[in-house]
Amino acid sequence: FSAAALTDALDGALARKLRASSALGAFLDPLADKVLVLGTLGGLLARGAVDPLPVGLILVREIAVTGVRAIAATRGVTVGSNAFGKAKAGLQGAAVAGHIVALAWPTLALGPAADALLWGAALMTVVTGSEVIQRAAASLGGAAGTVRAHAR
Numbered sequence: 001f002s003a004a005a006l007t008d009a010l011d012g013a014l015a016r017k018l019r020a021s022s023a024l025g026a027f028l029d030p031l032a033d034k035v036l037v038l039g040t041l042g043g044l045l046a047r048g049a050v051d052p053l054p055v056g057l058i059l060v061r062e063i064a065v066t067g068v069r070a071i072a073a074t075r076g077v078t079v080g081s082n083a084f085g086k087a088k089a090g091l092q093g094a095a096v097a098g099h100i101v102a103l104a105w106p107t108l109a110l111g112p113a114a115d116a117l118l119w120g121a122a123l124m125t126v127v128t129g130s131e132v133i134q135r136a137a138a139s140l141g142g143a144a145g146t147v148r149a150h151a152r
Contacts (some may be wrong), residue, residue, distance in 0.1 A: 001040050001100055005093045008033060023073065026080045030069070034062045037092050044096070049103045051115065054122035058092065061129035068136045079136045088128045091121040 012029060015021045038059060044050045072079045081089075098114030 001036070002093075002097050004036055005097075008036065009089075023078045026078045030081055030085075031066060033089055034066065037089075037096055038062060040096050040100070044099050044103065047103065049099055050118060054118045057122040058125045061125045065129050065132050068133050072136045072140060075140060077136070077139045079132060079139060082131075084124075084128045084131060088121070088124045091117065091124055095121040 008029070015025060015029075041050060041055045041058065045052060045055050069079050095114060095117035098110060098117050102108065102110040102114045
């Protein structure tokens with residue numbers, strides 16, 4: 001998990017440095033992040049290693065934001081990530097990695113710290129989701145009502 005998350009971060013930085021970004025990449029890269037994080041959280045959830053409520057909050061936000069980005073893309077608008085989104089991704093990654101370590105080495109007693117990270121990630125996920133939806137609505141101007149309606 002950590003290797004996949006790290007290569008994803010390096011890929012994004014490299015694309016920006018080489019100016020090799022595209023609208024498709026701006027849409028697919030966050031989608032790949034979501035698959036990695038949510039897939040791993042799903043596995044942890046199946047093992048009973050994580051609380052379902054923060055996982056559910058993260059899942060709902062990620063579906064809503066992906067939908068809003070898809071709607072915006074059909075109108076030629078790219079709603080990319082920003083520093084808050086990158087911080088959210090880092091916090092989610094740390095929470096997931098913390099839970100993996102806590103599950104693998106229970107004697108380290110890292111469960112409470114990993115839980116705190118997961119709840120922090122869920123809170124930040126909801127806050128950044130709201131911000132992405134607001135940016136999409138502003139970018140789409142007159143179509144903002146449509147974006148809000150589809151994001152519910």
